[in-house]
Amino acid sequence: MTVAELPEVARIARDLIRFDTSNWGEGRANPERPAADYVSALLSNLGLDVQTFEAEPGRTNVCARVEGRDRDRPALVLHGHLDVVPAVAADWSVDPFAGEVRDGMLWGRGAVDMKGMDAMIISSLSELHRAGEKPSRDVIVTFFADEEAGGERGSARVVAERPEWFAGATEAISEVGGYSVEVAGRRTYLLQVGEKALLWLRLSARGVAAHGSAVHADNAVTALAEAVVKIGRTPWPVQLTGTTAALLERFRQIAQTDETDPDALAALAGPAQRFIRASLRTTTNPTGLTAGYKHNVIPDHAEALIDVRTLPGTEDDVLAAIQDIVGDDIEITTVTRDIGLETPFAGDLVDAMVRVLGEHDPGAPVVPYLMGGGTDNKALSRLGIVGYGFAPLRLPADLDFTGMFHGVDERVPVESLVFGQRVLTDLLRSN
Ligand SMILES: [Zn+2]
Secondary structure: OOHHHHHHHHHHHHHHHOOOOEEEEEEEEOHHHHHHHHHHHHHHHOOOOOEEEEEOOOOOEEEEEEOOEOOOOOEEEEEEOOOOOOOHHHHHOOOOOOOOEEEEEOOOOOOOOHHHHHHHHHHHHHHHHHOOOOOOEEEEEEEOOOHHHHOOHHHHHHHHHHHHHHEEEEEEEOOHHHEEEOOEEEEEEEEEEOOEEEEEEEEEEOOEEEEEEOOOOOHHHHHHHHHHHHHHHHHOOOOHHHHHHHHHHHHHHHHHOOOOHHHHHHHHHHHHHHHHHHHOOOOEEEEEEEEEEOOOOOOOEEEEEEEEEOOOOOHHHHHHHHHHHHHOOEEEEEEEEEEEEEOOOOOHHHHHHHHHHHHHOOOEEEEEEOOOOOOHHHHHHOOOOOEEEOEEEOOOOOOOOOHHHHOOOOEHHHHHHHHHHHHHHHHHHHH
């Protein structure tokens, strides 16, 4: 398949990958504006009135409203983000920002997270427009900046400063769900109905500075290291929520097994178990260490960063438990905190997503899942909007898709994007 032969959805995804919108966090990012201008032009071509908002110059958020057939019904938000996590080109088999097409796949940073879905959203609207059709209800299409750094210049600011963009909306659809995994050899779709909460913590240990040759008990590095080891090795217990209990029950049915151990059931999903197992418990991963400035000086303080993801609503309990684990001498600072979400796997929109997937891939089970990470749905929830992860992709059994998120050689089959665009278009027609 050459670039000229690409279907529209893959061509748009490729174009978006070729804008390097890397986001390193803490305000350091290549601006989203070129990608935002590109999607704005495509939306304008559909006759839509496009609005933009920049929290900082270049960090562009985009919004347009598509009139539906029934304007009395609440609107549906379709949203994507335009930024990506950085890529170290030397580690990749291809240039991560070239949008190469090879072996029937589109390669590049953002192919999966989430320029592929951005393209599916636009090409679905454009297919309806070409056919002279309207979505069943109003659709608010939004492309956010800065998702990969928590949305400070993206969804969080847009929700605070442009809430009118979402007037009348009750539900939202976006990334990290709706894709297929193999469960006991059977293609199964994971529909995301919740996200864990997030606590980014800094642990600080204080001691007394001294010469590196001293007999010295009060060493901040030693105290901090002990705390980090304890946190990193804590086996957090499985705690099932409504979503994960339902997910594991469906896995039991699909595999026709009597197995009851949650981790063993999660393992039926093969490589995708890394997402499933993380949804069953709290995780506390040390991700950074800072201490010292000279090989022969014992520093008087040391710091560690811990990425904590808790089940929705358990943040305070987990914080207390972590303080117990590390002891009172370690000071814990919450750097970033964000809520968890969980919504029932039920209702008209869920039924419609399940039905439309079933029409396009008959007989494949669709099961609910809770996501370990977070999305812009957290910010939208502050406006009372219930969000789902539904970026539908029918994927080949041998593709380790969950490993593609923020991974090396991120890629997506072109035919999976075409599948997703068809599912999404039918959902907009009929939900
Ligand atoms: Zn993403």
